Amino acid sequence: MRKKESVPSLRPNRREFLKLGGLAAAAAVVGPVAVPAVAQAAAAAPLNPATAGAMPTRNLGKTGYRVGIFSLGGQAALERGRNDAVAVPLINRALDLGVNYIDTSSIYGGPERWSERYIGQVMKTRRAEAFLASKTKERTRDASLKMLEKSLELLQTDHLDLWQLHDVGTQADLDAIFAKGGAMEALLQARDQKLVRYLGITGHHRPDSLAEAIRRQPFDCILMAVNGADKHHFSFMDQLLPLAVEKQMGIVGMKIPARGRILSSWTPPSPEQQKHLWEGVVEAKGPGTLQMREAMYYTLSLPVSTVIIGCDSIAQLDENVQLARDFTPLSEAQMAAIVQKTEPVSQQALFFRFFERA
Numbered sequence: 001m002r003k004k005e006s007v008p009s010l011r012p013n014r015r016e017f018l019k020l021g022g023l024a025a026a027a028a029v030v031g032p033v034a035v036p037a038v039a040q041a042a043a044a045a046p047l048n049p050a051t052a053g054a055m056p057t058r059n060l061g062k063t064g065y066r067v068g069i070f071s072l073g074g075q076a077a078l079e080r081g082r083n084d085a086v087a088v089p090l091i092n093r094a095l096d097l098g099v100n101y102i103d104t105s106s107i108y109g110g111p112e113r114w115s116e117r118y119i120g121q122v123m124k125t126r127r128a129e130a131f132l133a134s135k136t137k138e139r140t141r142d143a144s145l146k147m148l149e150k151s152l153e154l155l156q157t158d159h160l161d162l163w164q165l166h167d168v169g170t171q172a173d174l175d176a177i178f179a180k181g182g183a184m185e186a187l188l189q190a191r192d193q194k195l196v197r198y199l200g201i202t203g204h205h206r207p208d209s210l211a212e213a214i215r216r217q218p219f220d221c222i223l224m225a226v227n228g229a230d231k232h233h234f235s236f237m238d239q240l241l242p243l244a245v246e247k248q249m250g251i252v253g254m255k256i257p258a259r260g261r262i263l264s265s266w267t268p269p270s271p272e273q274q275k276h277l278w279e280g281v282v283e284a285k286g287p288g289t290l291q292m293r294e295a296m297y298y299t300l301s302l303p304v305s306t307v308i309i310g311c312d313s314i315a316q317l318d319e320n321v322q323l324a325r326d327f328t329p330l331s332e333a334q335m336a337a338i339v340q341k342t343e344p345v346s347q348q349a350l351f352f353r354f355f356e357r358a
Contacts, residue, residue, distance in 0.1 A: 062250075228339065263292060293323055
């Protein structure tokens with residue numbers, strides 16, 4: 001039976017918040033902004049009563065939240081336009097199965113932001129059951145605040161549990177984010193205004209820029225691309241993961257099946273379709289080499305809090321939850337065997353590390 005929660009609306013406060021973001025000088029003159037009482041109240045931590053019996057849980061860093069080791073990603077079926085009939089039941093099914101962390105972004109599903117729209121249809125009545133994370137790809141304060149306002153509207157909530165900087169991959173990203181008027185100011189302001197509870201950073205491309213970011217700012221969480229092929233090219237495991245562990249961050253693994261490219265069950269699209277889908281970065285000439293169990297268990301055997309995986313169907317979702325329920329850590333020998341097994345397909349499994357960046 002689904003829980004329903006009535007969440008008081010803060011939409012007027014969101015508009016006020018954005019105005020304040022553009023009036024920093026005025027705020028400096030008149031002193032600290034008075035946050036309305038309803039916004040001052042800290043949002044209660046989500047609780048999905050099905051999680052404890054559904055799968056193992058781990059600490060999400062120092063947040064105090066216990067997250068199921070499998071979490072729902074906001075891509076795949078959730079980013080396809082006019083896909084309500086598939087996406088909305090899939091999200092509901094995930095919560096029914098005990099998933100208690102849902103990840104999305106302001107850019108998933110294109111300009112219409114389909115992913116946030118579908119998730120919002122479910123959050124309207126089930127917000128209390130999910131730790132909800134979204135992201136801003138913008139690099140300035142004002143543009144990020146506008147992104148946040150729209151995210152809250154589409155997700156039909158008054159707060160995010162986690163707001164993240166999306167896809168930080170280069171020094172240029174860092175320079176823009178941490179500059180005066182940069183996106184970091186938006187994240188800190190949103191947290192101060194209690195529109196978001198925790199702050200995070202995400203990345204796929206290179207480990208060094210992410211490492212530098214978490215040295216500069218004590219983020220609560222990091223979402224990093226780390227799968228069974230990671231060690232072959234620009235390894236996050238070697239250069240980034242130990243630092244995140246040292247800082248006791250919530251660590252979320254992504255790109256586990258690499259959009260299927262790491263899996264032996266995957267059938268590559270035609271070369272022309274691949275150019276359309278992946279901008280011709282890495283042409284996949286054949287399927288991957290791992291089973292889904294191997295792919296998921298490899299990353300879960302690392303010191304991560306959870307893994308997010310986008311699903312195309314309820315059948316995929318059910319399989320992933322069952323794998324999480326049955327999980328036992330791999331031995332060093334098993335991990336090494338997977339690394340060796342992925343070597344022939346390592347570039348297609350890490351396609352996201354080969355995009356040209358400014």
